[in-house]
Every structure is written in C-alpha cells, then in structure tokens.
Amino acid sequence: MSGDLGFGGADAASRLAHSRRAHRTNRRVFGVVCGLLVVLLALSLLSWTTTVQEGGPDTDTVSGRADGTGDEKPGQEHPVEDTPSGQLGLPGRALPERPTGHTALVSNPLYDTGRLSPLPCPVPELDVEDPDSMERFLHLVADCLDDAWTTQFDRAGIPFAPPNRVFWSEPGVSPCRAYPSPAGAFYCRASSAIYIGTSDVVEKWNGSEDSVVYASLLAHEYGHHVQGESGLLEYYHEQRQLEEDDAGRNAWTRRSELQANCLAGAFLGSVRVSYPLDSGDLEALLEDASATADRADGPDEERTHGSADNSVWWTRAGWEEQSAGACNTWDVDDGDLVK
Incomplete structure (x- = not known):
C-alpha cells in the first residue's frame, strides 16, 4: 500500500x-x-470627446433686464438645438423628454405642477457695499432657487439641471457677451449660466439696500433658465427669428421677459415666510418691476420688457399664485397684458 x-x-x-x-x-x-x-x-x-469639442458652443441667449436705458437685446444669431432631451437612465427605462414646439410654449407640463414648495430659505443680512457679502447672498438665494425649481421639474417629468453661476467682480467673457454688461446681469443659454456683477448691480440699482431687489434680479435671470430647461426657449427663438421687423420680434421678447418677471415673483412669494419678506418688501419688488419696464415714451424698437403696468401685473400674479401656471404669458385672452 x-x-x-x-x-x-x-x-x-x-x-x-x-x-x-x-x-x-x-x-x-x-x-x-x-x-x-x-x-x-x-x-x-477620446474619439467621442474630440467629436463633442468640434461641435462648438451654442449661442442661445436671453439678455438681462432693462432699466429704461435701452440695453442691447441680442437675439439668437444662429439657430441651435436645445440641450438634448432626456437623461441617462437604466436600460429599458423610458427617458424623460423636454416638450417641443408650440406645446412647450402654451401647454408646458411645468404649468400644471402647482405651487412652488421650496425648503425654508432664510437669507443673511446683505451689505451692498461689500462685494463678498453680495456674492454670499446671491449664492444662498441661488441654492434656494435650485431647490424650488428642481422640485417643480421633477413633478412635471422634465429633465432639469441647475444653471451655472458667474458672479463677477472682474471683467470676463461669456459665450453670449463680454462683461461687465450694460444690463448688470444676464442669462446665457450657451453656457447655461447666470452672470451678475456683484458691484455692478448695486451701482445700476443706485445703491438700493432692499435685498429683495437683488433676489428678484437673480430670480428673473433664473426664470430664463427655467424657460430653457422646459423646452420653451428653443421654439421661442425659432419663431422670433421668423419675424420681419423689430415690432414683431419685440412682441415675442416682451412675453419672455414678462414671464421671467412672473416666475421671479412666484419664487419670492413661495419663500416669503422663511426669507422673510413682508408687505414693504412686496412694495419694493413691485416698484422695481415698474422701474425696469419699458419707458412709456420709448421708441417701439426698444419696447422689449413690457409696460410698467404689465411688468407689475405679472410680478404680482407670480407672487400671489406662486406657480408657473400663473405665468403663461404665451396664452392669454387679453393681449393688452403683454404690451
């Protein structure tokens, strides 16, 4: 063995x-x-990255608010496709898509999402003479805006990415325009970014110490981002470019700007308890809406933001209703409200 x-x-x-x-x-x-x-x-x-880089930047722009000085309103110089619809997801799972065409404008699902319901948004004291204080203030309000609109887009079933932020203290260049800008603030769809000068806006607003004025400015430019993410801006630019004269193009621009006013009012109304904002702040907000509207005696080619009465009307409608549905400037029976 x-x-x-x-x-x-x-x-x-x-x-x-x-x-x-x-x-x-x-x-x-x-x-x-x-x-x-x-x-x-x-x-x-490497091949995919090279292909994307060769595509070049988008040029989809919406300029900032006017103060009666005739701030330039460059249109979209070249037609571009909006951010691709849908998001990356698991195999076999349906991807959300952005609305397109006329539907995106007048029957956007975002209009049916009800009142904004952000988290509490207590803001710090603002020292308008200190650019660092202004930057901190803007970032905090932008955080609240991100929260509020992310929730609404989730309800609507539309993909959403918060905008980039460039709160400038030094000159620079965006894909849409250089800054400092006569507007003091603007939104650039090509970079999906909000640009605000931390000192420029204080000077432009004559040193106002009402923080709601600057929160409204930011929320207004954020409203243009909401328009872009909802699929609305692409159709807006397409239709605006089809107009043959300034009067026709400006009619489209006014509706866009008045809607952004309303969306800003909706956000501020939704956070007025935790901010906090009172009747005095509402008065300051509406006075600002009137001051940044078109001049009553201004030439037709500069009428891009709506009359003082309409600017106030849409801002108040947003404040009171606190919903995107209250801000459908594209489908109104009374055409006088968008003049």
Missing part, C-alpha cells in the same frame, strides 16, 4: 504543477485581454 501511496503522491504533485502552470497562463491571457479592452475603451472615449 505504501507503494501505491508513493505513486499516487507523485502523480498528484505532477497534476498540481501542471495546474499551476495552466493557471499562470490563463492569468496572462486574461491580463492581455483586459489590457486590450482598456485601450479600446480609451480610444472610443
């Missing part, structure tokens, strides 16, 4: 050695295969 055991042990040792050699060979083969896959994946990503 010992002989049998001796021969059996040698045979087992031989099989073990052979198995180890085979295992090492398999590991080398597996490593080579993995290496090839990594190289192929890297080449694919």
